[in-house]
Amino acid sequence: MMRVHYRVLAITLLSCVLQGQETSRASEIEAARDRKQASLEPDVPNKWEQRLIFVKEGKVLERLSAGVAGFRLQIGGMPTGSGFAIGPNYMREDLGRGKVSVNAFALGSTRLWTKLGAGVKIPSMAGDRLFWEAAAVYHNYNSLGYYGPGPDSQESSRTNYAFEDTNIDTLLGVKLTPWLRAGGSVGFQHPNTGRGKDERYASTEDVFGNNPRVIGLKEEVDFLRGGFFVEMDRRDSPTGPRSGTYVTMRWDDYRDRELRRHDFRRLDLEAQQYLPLFNKRRVIALRGRTVQTFTTEGQTLPFYQQAVLGGGNDLRGFRPYRFHDNNAILMNAEYRWEVFSGLDMALFADAGQVTAERWTFDAKNLETAVGFGFRFNVRNAPFLRLDVGFSHEGFQIFLKFNGPFAQRSLASSSAPHIF
Amino acid sequence: MMQHMGRFLFLAAMLAAGHGEARKFYGDDPLDREPAPRDASNAVRRKISDYYDFFQQTFAPPGERHQPGKPIPAQAVNTLGEPMDGAWYEKRHYYRPMTIEELVRGPGNGNAPDESGPWTVVKAKSEGVTPGFEFIDARKRRYVLKFDPLDYPEIATGPDVLVSKFFHALGYHVPENYIVHFRRDQLELGKDVQLTDAKGKVRPMTDRDVTELLMRVPRAADGRYRGGASLFLSGKPLGPYKYHRTRRDDPNDTVPHEHRRELRGLSVFCAWVAHDDSRSINSLDMLVDGEGAKYIRHYLIDFGSTLGSASYGPNSPRSGAEYVFEWGPAIRQFATFGLLVPEWAKAKYPGIDSVGRFESKKFDAAGWVAEYPNPAFTNRLPDDAFWAAKQVMAFTDEQIRAIVKTGEYSDPRAEEWIANALIERRDKIGRAFFSEVLPLDRFEVRGGELAFVDLGTKAGMARSPGYRLESEVTPLGYRVQWSEFDNETERKTEIAEARTPRVPDSAAEYLACDIGEGAKTVTVYLRRRAAAWDVVGIDRRW
Numbered sequence: 001m002m003r004v005h006y007r008v009l010a011i012t013l014l015s016c017v018l019q020g021q022e023t024s025r026a027s028e029i030e031a032a033r034d035r036k037q038a039s040l041e042p043d044v045p046n047k048w049e050q051r052l053i054f055v056k057e058g059k060v061l062e063r064l065s066a067g068v069a070g071f072r073l074q075i076g077g078m079p080t081g082s083g084f085a086i087g088p089n090y091m092r093e094d095l096g097r098g099k100v101s102v103n104a105f106a107l108g109s110t111r112l113w114t115k116l117g118a119g120v121k122i123p124s125m126a127g128d129r130l131f132w133e134a135a136a137v138y139h140n141y142n143s144l145g146y147y148g149p150g151p152d153s154q155e156s157s158r159t160n161y162a163f164e165d166t167n168i169d170t171l172l173g174v175k176l177t178p179w180l181r182a183g184g185s186v187g188f189q190h191p192n193t194g195r196g197k198d199e200r201y202a203s204t205e206d207v208f209g210n211n212p213r214v215i216g217l218k219e220e221v222d223f224l225r226g227g228f229f230v231e232m233d234r235r236d237s238p239t240g241p242r243s244g245t246y247v248t249m250r251w252d253d254y255r256d257r258e259l260r261r262h263d264f265r266r267l268d269l270e271a272q273q274y275l276p277l278f279n280k281r282r283v284i285a286l287r288g289r290t291v292q293t294f295t296t297e298g299q300t301l302p303f304y305q306q307a308v309l310g311g312g313n314d315l316r317g318f319r320p321y322r323f324h325d326n327n328a329i330l331m332n333a334e335y336r337w338e339v340f341s342g343l344d345m346a347l348f349a350d351a352g353q354v355t356a357e358r359w360t361f362d363a364k365n366l367e368t369a370v371g372f373g374f375r376f377n378v379r380n381a382p383f384l385r386l387d388v389g390f391s392h393e394g395f396q397i398f399l400k401f402n403g404p405f406a407q408r409s410l411a412s413s414s415a416p417h418i419f
Numbered sequence: 420m421m422q423h424m425g426r427f428l429f430l431a432a433m434l435a436a437g438h439g440e441a442r443k444f445y446g447d448d449p450l451d452r453e454p455a456p457r458d459a460s461n462a463v464r465r466k467i468s469d470y471y472d473f474f475q476q477t478f479a480p481p482g483e484r485h486q487p488g489k490p491i492p493a494q495a496v497n498t499l500g501e502p503m504d505g506a507w508y509e510k511r512h513y514y515r516p517m518t519i520e521e522l523v524r525g526p527g528n529g530n531a532p533d534e535s536g537p538w539t540v541v542k543a544k545s546e547g548v549t550p551g552f553e554f555i556d557a558r559k560r561r562y563v564l565k566f567d568p569l570d571y572p573e574i575a576t577g578p579d580v581l582v583s584k585f586f587h588a589l590g591y592h593v594p595e596n597y598i599v600h601f602r603r604d605q606l607e608l609g610k611d612v613q614l615t616d617a618k619g620k621v622r623p624m625t626d627r628d629v630t631e632l633l634m635r636v637p638r639a640a641d642g643r644y645r646g647g648a649s650l651f652l653s654g655k656p657l658g659p660y661k662y663h664r665t666r667r668d669d670p671n672d673t674v675p676h677e678h679r680r681e682l683r684g685l686s687v688f689c690a691w692v693a694h695d696d697s698r699s700i701n702s703l704d705m706l707v708d709g710e711g712a713k714y715i716r717h718y719l720i721d722f723g724s725t726l727g728s729a730s731y732g733p734n735s736p737r738s739g740a741e742y743v744f745e746w747g748p749a750i751r752q753f754a755t756f757g758l759l760v761p762e763w764a765k766a767k768y769p770g771i772d773s774v775g776r777f778e779s780k781k782f783d784a785a786g787w788v789a790e791y792p793n794p795a796f797t798n799r800l801p802d803d804a805f806w807a808a809k810q811v812m813a814f815t816d817e818q819i820r821a822i823v824k825t826g827e828y829s830d831p832r833a834e835e836w837i838a839n840a841l842i843e844r845r846d847k848i849g850r851a852f853f854s855e856v857l858p859l860d861r862f863e864v865r866g867g868e869l870a871f872v873d874l875g876t877k878a879g880m881a882r883s884p885g886y887r888l889e890s891e892v893t894p895l896g897y898r899v900q901w902s903e904f905d906n907e908t909e910r911k912t913e914i915a916e917a918r919t920p921r922v923p924d925s926a927a928e929y930l931a932c933d934i935g936e937g938a939k940t941v942t943v944y945l946r947r948r949a950a951a952w953d954v955v956g957i958d959r960r961w
Contacts, residue, residue: 024447025497026454032673033457036665043465043667052468059619066619094616097627278764279736279776282757337757340749341735347756379731 067091074105076401080311080320081145083110099124112197114140131183134170139163143198145321149213149303151353151365153323155393160196161204161217163304165189173229184228189254192220193304213356216302221259227252235274240380240403242280246272248407254305264301265294272405287332287405289314292358301326309352309367312398313406316350317369317391325354329361334404336375344382346373346404350389367391375404443909444929444946444955449497453505453671456714462668462706465658469700472661473791476698477744482663482677482794493680493803498944498956500680500802502590506671506716508681512588513810519821525584527595530650532556534599537607538564543614543624543632549575549723549730550632551646554606561651564599565723566636566644568731573637573773573833575723575730576647577826581837582692582722584822589688589810590681592718595650598827600643603633652718654707659699660717663794666704669715677794684807685719686796687852690787691811691844693777695738696724697789697796726837727768727775734776736763739787773833779843784851801855802959808852809860811845812878819845849878856961857897857939864952868920869932869943898935903927904944922952929955 022028045053055061066072067089074089087107095102104118119135143160147153166189173183193216195203208214228251235244248270256262268291275284291307303324309315310322314330330352336344350369353361371389375382385400400406475481485491495502502508511517532538536557544551544563551565567575580596587593606629614624638644662682665672676682689697703718723730729738740763741748751759766781768774785804789796814822816838823838858875901917904910906929917923922930922945930945930952944956 023445025445025450026447028445029450029454029673033670036673037457037670040461040670041667042463043669045465045467045471049468049471052471053466056468056470057466059615062617063619098631278760279766279768281736281764282760335757337752338737339752339757340741340745341737341743343749345753345757 074107077105077107078109078113078115079141080398081111081143082113082141085109085113085115087115096122112142114138129175131173131175131181132171134168136166136168138166143196143201144304145201145319146204146208146303146324147322148208148324149211149306150325150356151323151362151367155319155322157207158319159202159204159207160198161304162194162196163191164194165191169225179233180231181233182228182230184226186226187224189223189225190221191223191302191304193217214303215300216262216304219259219302221262221302222257223262224255224257225252235272236280237380240377240382241272241274241285242283242380243274243276245274246270256299261298261300262302262305263296263299264305266305267292267294270407281338283334283336285332285334285336285405287330289328289330291328293326294358295326307354309354312385312387312396312400313402313404314350315352315367315369315391316348316371316387316389316398317396318367318389318393319396322393323352323354323367325356327356327358327360328352328354332405334373342376342378344375344377346375346387347371348373348387348389348404371395373404442906443904444498444906444944448955449499449501450503451497451510453503455710456506456712457670458712459669459671459715460706460713462657462666462704462715464656465666465704467659467661467699469698472699473743476792476794477742480792480794480797482798483675484677484794484798485800490800491678491798493683493800493806494678495674496680499954500806500957500959502679502681506714507592507679508590509592511590513813516813517588519818522584522588522818523821523825525587525595525825526593527650528597530560530595531597532560532562532599532648533558534601534605538562538601538605539609540606540624540629541609541612543612543628550635552606552629552632553651555609562648563651565647565649569635569637571637571728571732571772571775572645573826573828573830574728574733574775576645577773577828577833577837578692578726578728579647579649579721579723581822581824581826582694582725584825585692585814586688586719586722588814588822591685592716593722594652594718594720596722597648597650598825599646599648600639601646602643603630647723649720652703652705654705654716657704657706657715659702660704661699662796666715669704671714677798679795680803680806682795683799683803684810686787686789686793686799687784687804687807687811687848689789689796690739690782690784691841691848692722692725693727693734693739694722694725695734695788695790696721696730698791698793727777729775732775733768736766736768736776737761738776738790739763740781740783742788742791744791769832769836771830771833771836773828773830774836777837777840779840779847782840782844782847784844784848801852801961804852805856805858805959808848809858809874812849812853812874814845816842846878849874850880853878853880856959857934857936857941859934859941862943862954862957864922864945864954867922869922869945870920871943898933900933900935901925902931902933904929904931 022031070090070092072089075086078085085107087105089105091103093101099122101121107115117137119133121133123131125132142162144163146159146161148157167187169185169187171183171185173181175181195205205217209217231248233246235241235246250268252266254264270289273286293301295301306324306326307328308321308324309328309330310318311320332350334346334348336346338344348371351366353366355361369389369391371387373385373387376384382403385404387398389396497503504510533556538554538556540552540554542553544553549565549568551563553561553563555561567573576598580598583593583596608624608626608629612624613621614628615621633644636644660666661676663677664675701721703720704715705718706713707716727734762781766778768776768778819841820838823834828834853875859871860874861872863870899918901914901923902911903914903925911931914923914925928947932943934941938961940960942958943954945952946955
């Protein structure tokens, strides 16, 4: 056995010697080819690479996103405090030869919040001059936070309430220029509130039930609403802006058709400015936003229709829904810098206040927060944001799947903090 | 018996081991062309994942790398250090200067799509970042048709055409690319064309799909669309090549790609034209018929993300300066809150949509990198860079301007900016890489003396004392020493007083001439042929 083994080895070595005795460069190359020829094998990717090829070529992510026959699983899509939300979603964008899209969903969360909705959109009509959409949404959020009215509410007075509403809205808009849109909407809202289900905190009606400034508890109201909007978007990218300006104004008139006690009007103004530095690798982002509400004599504003501050989209050092009142003003400033092409970091400062009186704020008592954030992006479009905000009430950590200055849809069918 | 066998094996092993060092030059050196290729018709199409490639190259770099103090010289070169003509490369402009007409023609300019008949759309392009089609023209030739992004007309199609001409002149196999202008009615939909939409759904393609795709690309005032049409390569596509190891099913592919000079040197060419997208996915192996066999020829494809373009818009200003992800810069930016602004972020761009982010002032030739690590680029040594730089420097201003013109930019400022930037980047490449080695080349024995061209001096770089220009053969500024060279033992025996360019009298078959300046030396080997001497080999040290 050993002898045979040695003979094989000897032959191999001899062949090596003979192979080495090339008489030309060409034969040396041919010898290398001989050796390669003897060991040819299919050049197949390893298993990991094969899987990634399958994911890409099979458009697995796109298919998961698109679902089967329009059906897919939706994860997220509820406001802060809902817990983990998941549910079926039906979406088609190929109807009417691709001109019409429809969307319907039913979301439930680990805190037993519910959101149901359906909508239809025609994003481009009349030679891309007009757009139209209609939506119906039902919310049942059983433990929204409430700390009392006004800027002086106490963190320790946290309560929770159940909020339920049904909304039907339609919107028609015109694209005046590629960057200027305007339009109007009409809709219906049927809200009501009830006892909060989060037993860690008192129910709002138990603490604030007798507070004359907390209006609308345990009421059922039917609102008809109509309004108009103007939107100017001169940003370089709507998904991950690094330069340009964005301004929007929305006016809504709410009519209480049930109790005739809560007619009000609401003005939303927002401006964003992005100042690029160093080829847009540094950006100073500024935002100003205000909500002003108007009521006539004898009419009052339900607390759940009030302006709200606090949370990952505005005052980031405070808990979500921390401040409620009739009006609000908010200012944000961010310094963003690119760490690498898939990650931006930011230092931010937020200031805001809710007020009972319109167009007033007490500069000395503005609520302020500072913090830092990480924004992960693909081709400059953020898909994950981690913001850590600090205020005199401690710190908050927000993990969000939207950009820092997220806007609600123009046709949003509910108050912005619960859209 | 066992003892005898052991002795025999030891002897055989010694012979085998010793033999590799026995002979430096063969009779057929230097080879100008690779031996005729072997049949590779059993090779099958291979796919790669660009995501896998990114993660592998970034976090677990494959391939063989230099060890400290043990650089691995480039392979697949002849004894002059030049890649041989063959499946990877053809010696072109530097070696046999091309006319402006030849440079502009590139790999061919006689196969533009025939506009006398309809272009039949046979496939929607689902890969890549810009929309596109595959179509067949009236002469049954198949093309890939790509477009510019809506807001940046000409930013991708211009580079796709003009950069292909540069790479052709630099010796690579590239497809024929054409700028085309057409109206909607030039396109007609073929039969049973399937479309995979953005959500992965496969369905029959309709005329409306064609129209809608065209709505996403720029349209000129005269109603025509501009596209980049790339003629299908002849042969059978076998997928991209990798920049490390060899292709396992190709008998002719024997040198690990990370050690191929034309791939190491490619990094310099990519730096020149800002081809940071120079990764495997933008290469293509084709099984072609030729030289008596079906063999694999290796192509560079898709130059839409060169110059200032990222195909879908302007390239990132980081392009070429840092990898997409790199620990060092990322930690610096993290730790300094972005206050440490890198130089690349301060670059000034022309603000011309069709140019994007392409410039020359902040361009760092030696520090340039692709989007993510490329093993062949990482393995580049000074002699690899010199090999590439001498080819870049061979382009005159006039030639560069002529090639840039083939990008057919409607804004003359764009053409001017790009040409000027390429000229300045060329000069920076010369300065960066000619200074790493002794930049002497084009050696020959003329009039009994060793003649050469000092490329550094020719490029206007600062002269060492005594430098002489091209064809003036006395390298007074250098240390020169002739030796007799034993080809079997590779031993050199100095010839006393032979310290000028004049070839000394000697009966030896081989002579070696060491030309040095500090640590940088070039050893030129001559072989006797009858009464004359031929340059048979060049070694560079630095």
